[in-house]
Amino acid sequence: MPGNLEHHRITEVPDSAYYIPDFITESKEKSLLDKIYTAPIPKWTCLSNRRLQNWGGLPHPKGMVQEKVPDWLQFEDIFSEYGLFGSHAPNHILVNEYKPGQGIMPHKDGPLYFPTVATVSLGCQTVLNFYRNNMDIDQNTCNEFMFSFLLERRSLLVLREDMYINYLHGISDVEVDNISRESIKNSSLLGSKSLAQKVTKNDCFALPRDDTRVSITIRYVPKIIKFKFKT
Numbered sequence: 123m124p125g126n127l128e129h130h131r132i133t134e135v136p137d138s139a140y141y142i143p144d145f146i147t148e149s150k151e152k153s154l155l156d157k158i159y160t161a162p163i164p165k166w167t168c169l170s171n172r173r174l175q176n177w178g179g180l181p182h183p184k185g186m187v188q189e190k191v192p193d194w195l196q197f198e199d200i201f202s203e204y205g206l207f208g209s210h211a212p213n214h215i216l217v218n219e220y221k222p223g224q225g226i227m228p229h230k231d232g233p234l235y236f237p238t239v240a241t242v243s244l245g246c247q248t249v250l251n252f253y254r255n256n257m258d259i260d261q262n263t264c265n266e267f268m269f270s271f272l273l274e275r276r277s278l279l280v281l282r283e284d285m286y287i288n289y290l291h292g293i294s295d296v297e298v299d300n301i302s303r304e305s306i307k308n309s310s311l312l313g314s315k316s317l318a319q320k321v322t323k324n325d326c327f328a329l330p331r332d333d334t335r336v337s338i339t340i341r342y343v344p345k346i347i348k349f350k351f352k353t
């Protein structure tokens with residue numbers, strides 16, 4: 123486990139984003155995928171364009187009724203080393219499954235969470251796009267594309283502060299990503315040197331999503347509902 127998070131900072135973007143390639147081993151990736159795909163079928167929520175599993179409870183403005191996160195999804199030993207969630211251990215995990223051609227609309231993760239999200243990618247790479255809310259000429263809110271990160275399988279991405287609070291993130295629903303040197307801001311941190319070279323040497327190239335990607339997003343929900351049981 124790399125010691126200093128600062129070595130992984132994506133310096134080309136506002137505070138703060140960190141990218142760690144090969145954060146988990148191939149065997150850990152396989153064991154996580156095995157666990158995800160042997161979870162009970164009702165654990166999956168099917169949305170129009172992807173499936174997800176929610177672990178830890180449902181965040182709510184009044185507080186989350188906390189459920190135990192299973193041991194196989196516990197990353198707390200790693201995250202306590204970085205102090206990613208202050209002095210807290212993460213207590214909420216979302217597992218998103220994307221077939222090639224599926225994505226997620228630009229959004230912010232919002233105020234129910236401590237303003238940090240850590241994402242482990244499994245199975246396939248993707249391109250995560252970042253946007254800012256702007257007003258168009260008719261004073262309508264629109265999302266202005268700012269830049270992208272290329273997320274390799276087995277990597278970890280951490281978003282905090284400005285990147286968490288003020289930027290929207292989303293994944294296009296395409297089967298092939300058009301990678302442009304201009305837009306990818308984490309090319310110097312990529313684990314695959316051949317991919318890094320391709321990004322830096324080509325103005326633009328096509329990168330197919332040739333497998334299902336599963337992301338594990340790890341967060342901390344501070345507001346918990348505690349039940350008092352009468353004895």
Ligand SMILES: O=C(O)CCC(=O)C(=O)O
Nearest residue numbers: 216218226231241337339
């Ligand atoms: O799959 C990803 O990397 C992004 C997931 C995401 O944005 C979310 O769960 O809110």
